[in-house]
Amino acid sequence: MSQDNGAHAESGATGATTDASLASRAKNPKKNGPKWWLISLIAVIVAVAVVIGVTLAYAKKDNGTASGNGAAQASTVTIGLKLAPTNLDIRNTAGSALDQILIGNVYEGIVARDSKNQVTPAIASSWEESKDGLTYTFHLNKNMVFSNGDTLDAEDVAWSINELIAKQYHDADALEAVSKVEAKDADTVVITLKTPNSNLLWTLTGRAGLVFDKDAKYDLKTQAVGSGPYTVAKFVENDSITLKANEKYWGKNKAKTPTIVVKYLADDNAAVNALKSGDVQVLAPITENLAEPFTSDPSKYVVKAGDGTDKYVLGFNNASGSKLADKRIRQAIRYAINHDELIASRGGADKALGGPIPSLDPGYEDLTDLYPYDQDKAKSLMAAVGYSEDKPLELTLTYANIYGTELGDQLRSQLKPIGIDLKVNVVEFSTWLQDVYTNHDFDISLVDHNESHDFYTWTDPTYYFGYDNKDVQKLYAEGIAATTDKERDAKFAEAAKLISEDAPADWLFNYRITTATAKGVEGFPFDLNQTVLPLYNVTYTK
Amino acid sequence: MSNTMRKVRSPGAGETAAHTVAHKPLRRFSIVLQSIWRRGEGKFTLIVLTLWLAVALVSLVWTPQSLWTTDGYHVWAKPSASHWLGTDGTGADVFSWLMAGSRTNLLIVVLTVVLSAVWGLALVAAMVARTPALAGTSVVVVDALISIPTVLIALILAVPLGASIAVIVVACGFGYGLNLARVARPAALLAARSAYVESARANGASGWRVLVSHIIPNILPVLAVQLSLSAGTAVLAESGLTYLGIGVPSGVPSWGHSLATSVKLINVFPLTVLWPGLIVTMVVVALNVFGDVLRDAVDPVASPALRQTVAVASDARNTGVTETAEADGEEDER
Numbered sequence: 001m002s003q004d005n006g007a008h009a010e011s012g013a014t015g016a017t018t019d020a021s022l023a024s025r026a027k028n029p030k031k032n033g034p035k036w037w038l039i040s041l042i043a044v045i046v047a048v049a050v051v052i053g054v055t056l057a058y059a060k061k062d063n064g065t066a067s068g069n070g071a072a073q074a075s076t077v078t079i080g081l082k083l084a085p086t087n088l089d090i091r092n093t094a095g096s097a098l099d100q101i102l103i104g105n106v107y108e109g110i111v112a113r114d115s116k117n118q119v120t121p122a123i124a125s126s127w128e129e130s131k132d133g134l135t136y137t138f139h140l141n142k143n144m145v146f147s148n149g150d151t152l153d154a155e156d157v158a159w160s161i162n163e164l165i166a167k168q169y170h171d172a173d174a175l176e177a178v179s180k181v182e183a184k185d186a187d188t189v190v191i192t193l194k195t196p197n198s199n200l201l202w203t204l205t206g207r208a209g210l211v212f213d214k215d216a217k218y219d220l221k222t223q224a225v226g227s228g229p230y231t232v233a234k235f236v237e238n239d240s241i242t243l244k245a246n247e248k249y250w251g252k253n254k255a256k257t258p259t260i261v262v263k264y265l266a267d268d269n270a271a272v273n274a275l276k277s278g279d280v281q282v283l284a285p286i287t288e289n290l291a292e293p294f295t296s297d298p299s300k301y302v303v304k305a306g307d308g309t310d311k312y313v314l315g316f317n318n319a320s321g322s323k324l325a326d327k328r329i330r331q332a333i334r335y336a337i338n339h340d341e342l343i344a345s346r347g348g349a350d351k352a353l354g355g356p357i358p359s360l361d362p363g364y365e366d367l368t369d370l371y372p373y374d375q376d377k378a379k380s381l382m383a384a385v386g387y388s389e390d391k392p393l394e395l396t397l398t399y400a401n402i403y404g405t406e407l408g409d410q411l412r413s414q415l416k417p418i419g420i421d422l423k424v425n426v427v428e429f430s431t432w433l434q435d436v437y438t439n440h441d442f443d444i445s446l447v448d449h450n451e452s453h454d455f456y457t458w459t460d461p462t463y464y465f466g467y468d469n470k471d472v473q474k475l476y477a478e479g480i481a482a483t484t485d486k487e488r489d490a491k492f493a494e495a496a497k498l499i500s501e502d503a504p505a506d507w508l509f510n511y512r513i514t515t516a517t518a519k520g521v522e523g524f525p526f527d528l529n530q531t532v533l534p535l536y537n538v539t540y541t542k
Numbered sequence: 543m544s545n546t547m548r549k550v551r552s553p554g555a556g557e558t559a560a561h562t563v564a565h566k567p568l569r570r571f572s573i574v575l576q577s578i579w580r581r582g583e584g585k586f587t588l589i590v591l592t593l594w595l596a597v598a599l600v601s602l603v604w605t606p607q608s609l610w611t612t613d614g615y616h617v618w619a620k621p622s623a624s625h626w627l628g629t630d631g632t633g634a635d636v637f638s639w640l641m642a643g644s645r646t647n648l649l650i651v652v653l654t655v656v657l658s659a660v661w662g663l664a665l666v667a668a669m670v671a672r673t674p675a676l677a678g679t680s681v682v683v684v685d686a687l688i689s690i691p692t693v694l695i696a697l698i699l700a701v702p703l704g705a706s707i708a709v710i711v712v713a714c715g716f717g718y719g720l721n722l723a724r725v726a727r728p729a730a731l732l733a734a735r736s737a738y739v740e741s742a743r744a745n746g747a748s749g750w751r752v753l754v755s756h757i758i759p760n761i762l763p764v765l766a767v768q769l770s771l772s773a774g775t776a777v778l779a780e781s782g783l784t785y786l787g788i789g790v791p792s793g794v795p796s797w798g799h800s801l802a803t804s805v806k807l808i809n810v811f812p813l814t815v816l817w818p819g820l821i822v823t824m825v826v827v828a829l830n831v832f833g834d835v836l837r838d839a840v841d842p843v844a845s846p847a848l849r850q851t852v853a854v855a856s857d858a859r860n861t862g863v864t865e866t867a868e869a870d871g872e873e874d875e876r
């Protein structure tokens with residue numbers, strides 16, 4: 001009777017009987033009988049699963065090494081990169097992932113860039129510049145062909161650049177100064193400018209100078225017909241690109257490895273596991289901290305950092321009315337940041353950077369002495385404006401979550417003692433673009449400006465930092481109009497120093513790309529490999 | 543019915559009743575605690591939850607190191623005398639951050655439980671309402687809403703709110719309230735359609751009165767289990783959502799924050815992930831088990847000692863109304 005659940009079903013029962021049966025129920029709760037057979041069964045299943053899992057994992061590892069165990073050089077090298085292109089349309093799709101994989105491998109430009117960011121011959125074997133800096137004459141190589149067998153001559157070069165300007169493809173604005181591009185004869189191309197532009201040659205090493213086959217018809221999004229040492233054999237969106245050696249290749253940079261597979265590994269831990277298990281032979285980039293297991297095993301791996309043009313810019317809002325319009329506050333922040341400590345915490349590969357120009361760009365000079373780490377100076381500057389640790393100035397740092405939360409946390413700690421209460425707002429990249437980049441609604445922003453030759457952003461008052469300095473703009477214009485590199489570099493350096501002194505931003509560091517490879521990989525470029533990644537030289541010998 | 547009876551009882555009987563009632567909550571509380579403590583798993587939950595509470599309180603005034611001391615030259619350090627659990631990627635003390643994180647997680651759990659209880663009970667009330675239209679619609683609405691994943695709700699909330707504790711609390715409170723309502727509905731319905739509710743209504747008891755004195759006491763066991771499950775899941779949700787970047791904002795210590803920042807380097811520094819992971823696991827297990835043992839401990843059917851207090855109270859009241867221990871037990875709490 002008492003087993004009935006109905007609350008009022010027992011109203012007739014006497015207290016004694018109810019209590020007795022309830023007490024007996026309480027003494028023997030059903031769940032107190034441990035089901036030993038069930039527990040042991042589960043234990044056995046778990047043990048078996050673990051054994052099978054471990055066996056499989058090791059079996060896979062053995063296969064991985066066995067396949068690379070050939071006596072000679074491997075016929076396939078697999079490379080793990082991070083940022084995947086969404087399609088292959090290098091004419092229209094933005095993003096350095098495309099430049100990285102296609103330029104120099106599948107497509108070639110009229111000129112190319114070496115690992116020190118200098119201009120080198122490619123389709124043009126040599127060139128001359130007129131004294132006034134308005135005419136560039138390019139002499140092309142002979143007997144060039146595209147991967148589809150078509151010949152490559154001056155017609156294709158002129159057509160490619162003219163199309164870019166006419167149809168305003170990606171990067172067309174870099175060629176604003178160009179008035180016309182002509183094929184003088186089969187081996188000569190002449191570019192005429194409206195105004196001198198000392199950056200022209202470098203610009204032509206990128207997308208602006210790429211040469212396409214005028215007569216070929218193909219879908220740019222999924223295929224690529226170029227004149228480089230490789231062709232695209234297979235493209236899987238957001239996953240991988242398979243490159244096969246171009247059998248018709250005409251030049252010196254002949255592919256040393258017949259097949260190169262590029263895998264895109266967005267997840268860091270997956271990337272590390274891929275290199276450990278032998279699924280990939282190269283990882284670029286990898287953070288210095290993540291690379292620790294490889295660094296500590298030099299018999300199997302090589303870990304090396306290469307130079308790059310990535311500038312981690314802590315940009316201040318310089319617009320009038322901003323909390324940072326007072327120069328003393330901006331200077332205080334620059335004095336208060338311990339750059340060495342930031343770099344050390346990231347593994348020590350990065351380089352201190354005191355101004356807007358990184359070492360691989362024209363006009364670089366070491367400006368790190370302008371604002372050395374000096375907390376007392378920072379405190380007295382803040383005190384002069386009326387702030388202290390007890391009465392702090394509240395500022396918000398907005399940056400994209402792709403850079404991790406550590407930098408924000410560290411900056412907050414470093415700025416606290418000088419009287420700045422830094423609120424860190426880590427957002428989606430799209431939110432950063434909307435709030436900071438487009439609407440200029442921010443106090444402090446942090447972003448990795450990775451482009452080379454992007455010094456012009458400091459001469460554009462409408463850019464998100466809102467930095468407006470007439471002297472800088474004048475110097476930059478003079479540098480662009482310069483007809484010698486030396487003159488240009490001097491002007492840029494002078495402008496960069498003016499900017500750094502004004503403290504419109506702090507340059508946290510020049511990020512250097514760390515690359516990890518399996519031992520036996522040769523010819524993989526370490527410098528600048530996130531934008532320029534020529535793969536023809538890569539080999540892997542186990 | 544008993545309510546009306548109580549109001550008119552004679553002053554002579556009331557004197558003894560008042561005396562007993564004053565000591566009863568405390569006594570009941572200690573009986574419940576004792577009966578939880580007597581079980582093995584009960585000991586575990588009590589120890590873990592008390593420790594959690596204590597650490598959260600202590601962290602308000604003291605942590606071994608300041609949260610804002612970062613030492614970039616000693617990141618990912620191994621445990622040492624100055625950093626008991628080592629340091630994280632900024633060089634801050636992991637132990638201090640975990641200590642401080644316990645109060646954020648406690649806050650989130652309490653707010654989530656309160657919100658899901660209020661929202662769940664409101665839905666229960668609607669679902670067992672006497673108006674068929676309201677009851678029918680609310681059942682359908684709950685069934686429809688329950689299919690929306692909590693993570694999705696959180697992601698949508700994060701659009702206007704950004705990363706904030708409110709996102710976790712509202713998303714979890716909303717989702718778990720639905721679960722609670724659905725699980726509690728059968729028991730609530732049974733109570734709502736019972737003869738004593740009929741008679742209470744006949745005596746003019748309001749809907750609110752019926753809910754508070756009849757329906758809620760009847761679904762208390764379900765509530766205890768569901769709410770403690772919600773509490774456990776809220777801790778997990780905090781970790782998950784913070785990892786996704788829409789939970790606890792940067793700079794606010796929480797276990798999810800410690801997990802999210804260290805999990806990136808799990809291959810290299812697995813120890814740093816272990817600590818917050820262990821804590822989260824322990825607390826979630828403790829909260830889940832707590833619901834079970836609490837239900838058994840507060841259930842007069844299963845606890846003779848608790849029935850004793852009920853019997854004493856019934857005698858003291860001496861109203862002459864015969865009621866079962868089950869139906870009566872919770873009512874007597876006040």
